[in-house]
Amino acid sequence: MKKKVLAGxxxxxxxxxxxxxxxxxxDNSLTYLYGENFKxxxxxxxxxxxxHVSGWAYGDLFIFVDGIYFNGxxxxxxxxxxxxxxxxxxxxxxxxxxxxxxxxxxKDWLVAGCYxxxxxxxxxVLVGAGVDLDIPGFDFFQLNVYRRYNDHAEAPESYQxxxxxxxxxxxxxxxxxxxxxxxxxxxxxxxxxHICPQLKLDVGTLVGLDANKLYAGIEYDxxxxxxxxRDGSFGLDTDQNTFSGIVKYHF
Numbered sequence: 001m002k003k004k005v006l007a008g009x010x011x012x013x014x015x016x017x018x019x020x021x022x023x024x025x026x027d028n029s030l031t032y033l034y035g036e037n038f039k040x041x042x043x044x045x046x047x048x049x050x051x052h053v054s055g056w057a058y059g060d061l062f063i064f065v066d067g068i069y070f071n072g073x074x075x076x077x078x079x080x081x082x083x084x085x086x087x088x089x090x091x092x093x094x095x096x097x098x099x100x101x102x103x104x105x106x107k108d109w110l111v112a113g114c115y116x117x118x119x120x121x122x123x124x125v126l127v128g129a130g131v132d133l134d135i136p137g138f139d140f141f142q143l144n145v146y147r148r149y150n151d152h153a154e155a156p157e158s159y160q161x162x163x164x165x166x167x168x169x170x171x172x173x174x175x176x177x178x179x180x181x182x183x184x185x186x187x188x189x190x191x192x193x194h195i196c197p198q199l200k201l202d203v204g205t206l207v208g209l210d211a212n213k214l215y216a217g218i219e220y221d222x223x224x225x226x227x228x229x230r231d232g233s234f235g236l237d238t239d240q241n242t243f244s245g246i247v248k249y250h251f
Contacts, residue, residue: 022057028251033219035244039226039237042073047244059091059110077119084118090130090144108132112144125149126160139166148185158187174205177215190228196221200248215248 031049038045045068052063065085074080091111094101101109114126128146135141142164149157166179180197197220204214223240225231231238 024055024057026052026054028052029248030251031246031248033244033246035219035221035242037240037242038221039223039240040229041068041075042070044071044073045069045244046071058095059089061090062086062088079119082119084116086114086116088112088114102134105134106131107134110144112146114146128160137167139168141165148187150190158185158190160185171201174202175211176201177217185228187228190225192223192225192228194221194223194226198246200246213250215246215250217246217248219244219246 029051031047031051033047033049034045035047036044047069048067050063050065052061054061063086065083067081067083069081070079072080075082090113093109093111095108108131110130110132112126112128112130116122116124116126126146126148128144130142130144133141133143142162144162144164146160146162147157148160161184162181164181166177169176169178177200178197179200180195182196183192183194185192198217199220200215200217202211202214203216205211207214221240221242221244223238226238226240229236229238
């Protein structure tokens with residue numbers, strides 16, 4: 001019951017953040033990834049990711065959905081493919097109050113939420129707070145802290161710290177983008193650390209496309225105690241350390 005109420009809160013956060021016709025900006029993209037050496041799932045994976053990010057009069061919104069394909073292999077649930085996604089709205093206190101609340105290197109204070117969903121009805125709700133930081137050289141740097149409410153009754157509630165960043169670096173006649181996230185779940189039973197940066201070259205400008213349209217690069221995926229399963233438990237290797245090649249198109 002409590003998780004349903006919290007899920008409703010996430011919907012409210014998203015609705016308030018997108019109230020009226022106050023869309024300020026948005027970006028939508030598709031990414032293809034190919035990688036090997038994944039843990040706990042089939043070793044070779046191809047992923048197609050849809051991403052949406054937007055800024056609204058009272059906050060911002062990030063959505064992504066991964067379609068993951070196992071190249072003919074099956075995961076522990078006997079699936080040849082699976083999906084995972086998140087809906088993460090935030091409410092900006094400075095926008096809501098109409099005041100500049102910046103302090104030192106903190107640009108804004110936010111109420112943050114996240115709804116995680118995937119195969120087999122796995123769902124989690126995260127509620128917390130965030131700050132937008134003003135760090136030289138970064139396009140943006142967000143830091144969110146959540147309380148996690150897990151789908152499974154036997155799973156303990158925990159906390160999560162999530163920094164998200166983007167940096168654009170001019171290189172000759174194009175640019176390189178360095179962006180990514182870290183999810184650090186703090187809990188005695190399900191503690192895990194997921195670090196996932198991407199390094200991408202704007203190849204579109206090299207073939208006559210507009211800037212910020214077509215990127216190619218690599219993603220590094222380090223996941224200590226993947227899915228909260230301690231490395232070595234039941235003889236399993238759960239520390240993931242792998243690279244994927246990526247192509248990303250913004251439309």
